[in-house]
Amino acid sequence: MISMIRRIPILLLLFAITSNHYVCAQATTCTQTLRLARTTYQQGSLHELPDLLSSCIDNGFTKEERTEAYELLTLSYVYREEPDMADETMLRLLESDHFFEINPDVDPAEFVALYNKFRTKPLYRIGMRVSVSPTFTSPTKNYFVAINRAQQGSYSSRIAFQAGFVFEKDIFKDFSIAPELGYTGRTYDYSNPNLFVNDSSSATPVTETTATFTQSWIDLNLLVHYRFKMRNKNLIPYVAAGSGISYLLTSTGQFVTSELGGAFVVSGPDIDLKNNFQTVAYSAIIAAGTKYKVGGIYLTADLRFQVGLSNVVKEGSRSNAEAVFDYATTLNNIRQSNLSFNVGFVYTYFKPKKLIR
Numbered sequence: 179m180i181s182m183i184r185r186i187p188i189l190l191l192l193f194a195i196t197s198n199h200y201v202c203a204q205a206t207t208c209t210q211t212l213r214l215a216r217t218t219y220q221q222g223s224l225h226e227l228p229d230l231l232s233s234c235i236d237n238g239f240t241k242e243e244r245t246e247a248y249e250l251l252t253l254s255y256v257y258r259e260e261p262d263m264a265d266e267t268m269l270r271l272l273e274s275d276h277f278f279e280i281n282p283d284v285d286p287a288e289f290v291a292l293y294n295k296f297r298t299k300p301l302y303r304i305g306m307r308v309s310v311s312p313t314f315t316s317p318t319k320n321y322f323v324a325i326n327r328a329q330q331g332s333y334s335s336r337i338a339f340q341a342g343f344v345f346e347k348d349i350f351k352d353f354s355i356a357p358e359l360g361y362t363g364r365t366y367d368y369s370n371p372n373l374f375v376n377d378s379s380s381a382t383p384v385t386e387t388t389a390t391f392t393q394s395w396i397d398l399n400l401l402v403h404y405r406f407k408m409r410n411k412n413l414i415p416y417v418a419a420g421s422g423i424s425y426l427l428t429s430t431g432q433f434v435t436s437e438l439g440g441a442f443v444v445s446g447p448d449i450d451l452k453n454n455f456q457t458v459a460y461s462a463i464i465a466a467g468t469k470y471k472v473g474g475i476y477l478t479a480d481l482r483f484q485v486g487l488s489n490v491v492k493e494g495s496r497s498n499a500e501a502v503f504d505y506a507t508t509l510n511n512i513r514q515s516n517l518s519f520n521v522g523f524v525y526t527y528f529k530p531k532k533l534i535r
Contacts, residue, residue, distance in 0.1 A: 207238075208234035208243065209243065211234050211238075214230065215247065216250070219250050219254065224257055231247045231251060235248070244275075245274055245275040248268075248270050249271060249289075251267040252264055252289065253286065253289055269531070269532065276530070278298075296532055296533060297532075297533055300348070300526045301528065303345070303347075304344065304345055304527065305343070305344045305478065305525055306341070306343055306522045307341070307344055307360070307478065307520045308521060309520040309521065310339055310340070310518070310519075311338055311516045312336065312337055312517055313365060313366045314515045315335070315368075315512050316513045317510045317512050318489060318513060320510050320511075321510055321511075323506040323507065331368055331369065331510065332369055333366055333367065333368055334366065334367045336367060338362075339361075339363045340361065340362045340520070341360055342358050342360015342362075342397065344356060344522065346403065346524060352404055353404055354403045355400075355403075356418065356420075357399065357401065359397070360399075361396060362395045363395075364393045364394075364516065366391055368391065369387070369388045371386040384437060385435060385436065387505050387506065388434050388436075389507065391429070391431050391451070392428075392432075392448075393426065393430075393455070394428045395424040395427060396427060398423045398424075399420060399421075400421050413468060413470055414470075414471075415466075416466070416467060417465065417466050418463070418482070419462075419464050420463050421460070421461065421463065422462070423459075425458055426452065426456065426457050429451045429452045429455045430450055430452075431501065432448050432449075435505050444505070446500075451501075455490055456488070456491065459488050461485055461488075462484070462485045463482055463485070464482065464485075465480045465481065465482035466481055467480025468480070475523050475526070476526065478520070479521050480520050481520075482517075483516070484516040484517075486514045488513065489513060490513065491509045491511055497509070
């Protein structure tokens, strides 16, 4: 029994070596089979190709070899005037290699004509994108609690996270529609160093109120892409433009009032400001990016600017009682814009079929 147990690792090793040898031998044999099929096709012995390729076409060829094998079979059926079999093998070719393209300058005219009778373009693309994005806040009208705070506030950008789903569908030539639905964080800082003055003649500020605003939105972006053609078909640069509609989920503000000399600091928990902001905001988007094909997906990267078109603060509800009475702060009319560098991927969905003409 012990002797048998000791033999198990040796048996497993022999099995692994034998299996690996079999796989390598099969791959070598199928590669040789494809070479023989090329020669057979060139010699005009077209009736021999189906039997010759059958042993490797389902299991044995690499993807590239299988594509070539189906191409040889399709051509053989075309020349043998067997249209049903030619249709069947052309469909299998397109299902095996969704990105297969003809070369009209090299491929036989009969093969090109048959290829053009099939739907070979993708139905759509789906994917995801993520980014980090600074929010730029532009005040369009200032409001204040204390008279000496008028026009004194300033804004600075902060980084937030974005993520979303993308959908693309070709519409004509090199244009496609590309709606996106995703989560967008927007955050920015506000400061006003002029809450009180120590002398009415010198008007020197003695305190400062700062705030960090943090928001979460659902963005629906309606984009149109234009693709540029490149010699390298794996690389697809593009530009995009469109509009965005944003729906507010949450909005809070963290306020701090401090004496400039550091004598005291007033702060508290985040203030819920959702009811002080518009539920819906509108924007315009421009972008430039590229896609790079890796296997069956495209990796994507783009730089985009989303320009706020509407005031995001409610005109009739700009003042939050806690912010007004505890920090002497009310909300200005503002527009929010974002600059983002997005990375992600899209998967291309194909469903080839014979077109009815």
